[in-house]
Amino acid sequence: SLKNTLELGTGSGAVIISLAKTLQTARAEPGFMAATDRSWPALKTAEANARRHQVRQAVSFLQGNWLNPFAPRRKIHMVISNPPYLTPEEIRQLAPGIKNYEPLHALDGGPDGLTAIRELLDQARPILQPGGWVLLEIGERQGPAVLEFARRNGFDPVMIRPDYAGKDRVLKGQFNG
Template sequence: MSETWTLLKLLRWTTDYFAEKGVDNPRLDAELLLAYVLKLDRVGLYLNFDRPLIDEELDAIRPLVKRRGQREPLQYLIGKSEFWSLVFEVTPAVLIPRADTEILVEEALARAGGEGKLLDVGTGSGAIAVSLATELPGWQVTGLDISAAALAVAGGNAEKNGVAGRVRFLQGDLAELPRQQYDLIVSNPPYIAQAEWDSLMPEVRCFEPKQALLAGNDGLDCYQKLADQAPSCLKSGGWLLVEIGYQQAAAVQRIFAAAGLGELFVRDDYAGQPRVVGGCYKK
């Protein structure tokens, strides 16, 4: 007779397996993965702990558990991620949106009046552009990315979140921003230095798009390119706001100051690490 796997037994086995493989939060990931395959929410999972799983369910779960054990990110396995309390589709073509990036959204909202024009550079999944569009009905929002595959995901996310009519997506290189006069330019650009690559977690290093992460020898290439273009792309009084790596605040402020941006500020994330640098352009 074959062994009976109840939901709780499988959850415990999967949690131990993930822990052995070095997965952060093994119990949470096991719950989210099983809930996804069984089409339950987490409460539903708890209410069904004693339910024996049928072979079809076990067959569907096994390969996903194996892939997570190989450190493939949970979000790619289940195809979605939450950001700004919205649901975003994610594929391996886009960076998985991080909670820390919500700080950049907060800082943009703090500077946005009733209407204006906003550019999100390196939009990826569209997390920043779509979130801001849901909050700023009077604004024209543009998301720019070099990756056509990422832009296809971003377009779907604008649609799913009800703002497709108000966000335009453009393929292009951040070294040549559209020559428009924006009130706000926001960006979470690639900012990992080449030397840091080997120290990244396997989830990031082996599965997220390299193009979304790496930015030259010191990780500062994109900040320099964005700052250089600020005077030709921002209205007087407009802001350039960027997410940064926690050791980059001083260097990014120097780059912004040299490009003529003023009123420089640094905003920490909720872990107390510098996370956003901003500067204002005045003609």
């Protein structure tokens, strides 16, 4: 169910806008949809994109880091995010077109690339309803560590899904707390 969905670190809003547009096209009841970002300029861009795609009324945009704008009420069905997951070494190896134009906070996942992922999984627990889902983009070599952390934190079933290139890039986990 896409009802009561949050996107964390929305950036341009592409993911939450696509979901809202899909629900609009299917004439489905969207429920509550919201997106957060700590960057005010990113939120303004996301809002403009939502207006451009005629879904601005369907999505709330809130400034804040990850889930901080939300009280833990266990009403959320799905949390989605493309968090920063690169290590410092991976950032150094990025093409200049990415490294020089993307905000560092959108790329830097800490020493092992997992800082934001661990934080998101911790923060999602009190806000997800039992049976709710988390979908996170991860680095292609992070699957085993992310699976272990997710399982230890109440997510089961939990799995890693490949992207279109066949690389392990998405954590899909159901919260059973």
